[in-house]
Amino acid sequence: MNPGRFTPLVWFITIAVTIAFFVYEFFAHVRKPHEPSIAESARWSAFYIGLALVFGVGVGMVSGWVYGGEYFAGYLTEKALSIDNLFVFLIVMTSFAVPRIYQQKVLMIGIVIALIMRGIFIAVGAALIENFSWVFYAFGALLLFLAYRQAFAHGDSNPADGRFMRAVRRVLPVSDDYHGDRLSVVKDGRRFVTPMLLVIVAIGFVDLIFAVDSIPAIYGLTSEAYIVFTANAFALMGLRQLFFLIGGLLERLVYLAQGLAVILAFIGVKLLIHALHKNELPFINGGDPITVIPEIPIWLSLLFIAGTIAAATVASLLKTRGDRRREPDELGVEVARSHDPR
Numbered sequence: 001m002n003p004g005r006f007t008p009l010v011w012f013i014t015i016a017v018t019i020a021f022f023v024y025e026f027f028a029h030v031r032k033p034h035e036p037s038i039a040e041s042a043r044w045s046a047f048y049i050g051l052a053l054v055f056g057v058g059v060g061m062v063s064g065w066v067y068g069g070e071y072f073a074g075y076l077t078e079k080a081l082s083i084d085n086l087f088v089f090l091i092v093m094t095s096f097a098v099p100r101i102y103q104q105k106v107l108m109i110g111i112v113i114a115l116i117m118r119g120i121f122i123a124v125g126a127a128l129i130e131n132f133s134w135v136f137y138a139f140g141a142l143l144l145f146l147a148y149r150q151a152f153a154h155g156d157s158n159p160a161d162g163r164f165m166r167a168v169r170r171v172l173p174v175s176d177d178y179h180g181d182r183l184s185v186v187k188d189g190r191r192f193v194t195p196m197l198l199v200i201v202a203i204g205f206v207d208l209i210f211a212v213d214s215i216p217a218i219y220g221l222t223s224e225a226y227i228v229f230t231a232n233a234f235a236l237m238g239l240r241q242l243f244f245l246i247g248g249l250l251e252r253l254v255y256l257a258q259g260l261a262v263i264l265a266f267i268g269v270k271l272l273i274h275a276l277h278k279n280e281l282p283f284i285n286g287g288d289p290i291t292v293i294p295e296i297p298i299w300l301s302l303l304f305i306a307g308t309i310a311a312a313t314v315a316s317l318l319k320t321r322g323d324r325r326r327e328p329d330e331l332g333v334e335v336a337r338s339h340d341p342r
Contacts, residue, residue, distance in 0.1 A: 006063075006224070006226035010226070011226065014226070014229070014230060014233075018115075018233050018237075021237060022108075022111075022112060022115075025108065025240070026108060029044075029104070030104055030105050030108045030240075033101040033102055033105065033180075033181060034101055034104075035100045035101050035103070035104070035244070036104060036241065036244045038244075038245065040241070041241040041242070041244040041245035042241075042245055044238060044241040045238050045241045045242050045245050047238070048234070048237045048238025048241070049238060051234070051237070052075055052234035052235075052237070055071075055230065055234060056068055056071045056072050056075065059071050059227070059230075066298060067222075067224065067227060069298040069299055069301075069302055070221055070222035070224065070227050070298050071222075071227050071230065071231055072302055073221045073222075073298060073301045073302040073305055074218040074221050074222055074227060074228065074231035074232075075231045075234055075235055076302070076305050076306055076309060077214075077217055077218060077221065077231075077263060077267070077305055078214055078217075078218060078231050078232050078235035078236075079235045080256070080259070080260055080263065080305075080309050081210065081213060081214045081217065081235075081260065082114075082235045082236060082239050083242070083250075083253070083256065084210075084256060084257065084260055085114070085206070085207075085210050085239075086239065086242070086243050086250060087250055087256075088206050088210075089106075089107060089110060089203060089206070089243070090243075090250060092199060092202045092203060092206065093106060093199065096195050096198065096199045096202070097195075098178075098195075098196075098199055099178060102178070102180075102181050102196070103243075104240055104243075104244070105181055106196070106199050106200065106203060107239070107240040107243055108240055109200050109203065110200070110203035110204070110206075110207060111236050111239055111240060113200075113203065113204045113207045114207040114210065114211070114236055115232065115233060115236050117204075117207045117208055117211040118211050118214060118215060118229075118232045118236075119229065119232075120211075121211045121212075121215040122215060122225055122228050122229055122232070123225075125139075125215050125216070125219050125225075125228070126225040126228075129219065129223055133275070133278040133279070133280050134275070134280065134281055136271050136272070136274050136275035136278060137271075137272065137275045137281075139216040139219060139220065139268075139271050140220070140268045140269070140270075140271035140272035140274075140275060141268070141272075142212075142216050142268075143216055143217060143220065143264045143265070143267055143268030143271060144264075144265060144268040144269075146212075146213050146216075146264050146268075147261045147262070147264035147265035147268060148261070148265075150213075150257050150258075150260050150261040150264060151257070151258055151261035151262075164205055165198065165201070165202055165205075168198065168201055169198070172193045172197075172198075173190070173191075173192045173193065174192060174193055174194070174195065174198060175187065175192040175193070175194050175195070177194075177195075178194055178195055178196060179194050179196075181196055182194055182196065183196055183197040183200070184197065213264070214232065215228070216271075217263075217264055217267050218231055218232070219271075220267035220268065220270050220271040220274075221267065221270075221298065221301055222298075252316055252317060252320040253312070253313065253316045254316045254319055254320060255312045255313075255315045255316040255319070256312055256313070256316060258312065259308050259309060259311065259312025259313075260312075262308050262312075263304075263305055263308050263309075266301075266304055266305075266308075267301075269296075270295075270296045270301065273293050273294075273295055273296065274295055276289065276290040276291070276293065277289050277290070277291055277295060
């Protein structure tokens with residue numbers, strides 16, 4: 001591989017290996033319904049994170065550390081967004097009361113759908129960037145809007161009970177109960193879809209929404225489609241095991257949404273600055289580039305993203321630990337009041 005170039009052969013090998021990993025995951029872990037143990041989840045989570053780090057080092061050594069830095073910044077961003085995605089997966093599966101032994105199959109299907117969705121968006125984004133420099137303005141503005149929505153969303157919406165899913169229920173006859181992991185069942189001579197199919201449809205809809213967030217975000221860090229794809233693929237690999245590993249920790253990451261909002265806003269500003277440097281719009285500076293504001297280097301982006309994720313995680317854990325300490329004290333006060341003869 002020549003430095004800075006990702007040939008069709010490299011693309012072919014990368015996509016083939018990615019597919020092979022997911023096929024192995026299905027036949028080795030998902031095909032037989034079971035709830036993964038903590039030890040199993042920890043081993044495979046560590047393996048996929050380690051693999052992602054080794055790949056990033058390989059990219060830096062072979063194609064240069066500019067690409068290596070872009071990969072690591074993109075991987076961190078996409079991993080954080082993917083963990084945020086797990087929150088919604090958890091809400092969906094809780095709403096549909098998916099049995100624990102079938103949850104990893106739902107997650108696996110959801111992750112594959114996510115990779116396909118993001119692959120489509122990556123191709124579209126690459127074509128737009130190649131042909132229209134003004135798309136950086138659009139991506140930057142979109143990320144600032146998404147950052148605002150992420151920061152001030154209440155988080156109490158349920159995708160399983162939204163308008164889209166209500167429309168699906170009106171169109172498809174749905175059985176009341178699960179029938180193993182089957183997607184449809186025949187009852188009294190009539191075919192019904194099971195709640196399992198509705199879960200997969202809901203997960204696919206969620207993946208579509210999250211692809212709108214993630215792809216403009218990573219294109220704010222790199223314009224190389226290969227880096228965009230591999231960062232997304234490695235961020236999604238091991239996500240199923242991570243779901244079972246961190247379990248209740250998801251609910252303790254109370255400031256993750258705000259941390260992601262800061263990251264999205266930062267990348268949005270970075271994109272807008274880049275758009276000014278590439279400016280060709282005639283109604284902005286007469287169509288000439290604006291280079292007064294320097295572009296944000298990738299090393300600063302990497303440090304900012306890593307620091308923001310770390311700060312959001314630490315702040316979340318400190319807050320939830322403090323809340324848990326206060327609960328017994330408040331409970332003791334209430335008990336004392338209930339026994340006060342006055």
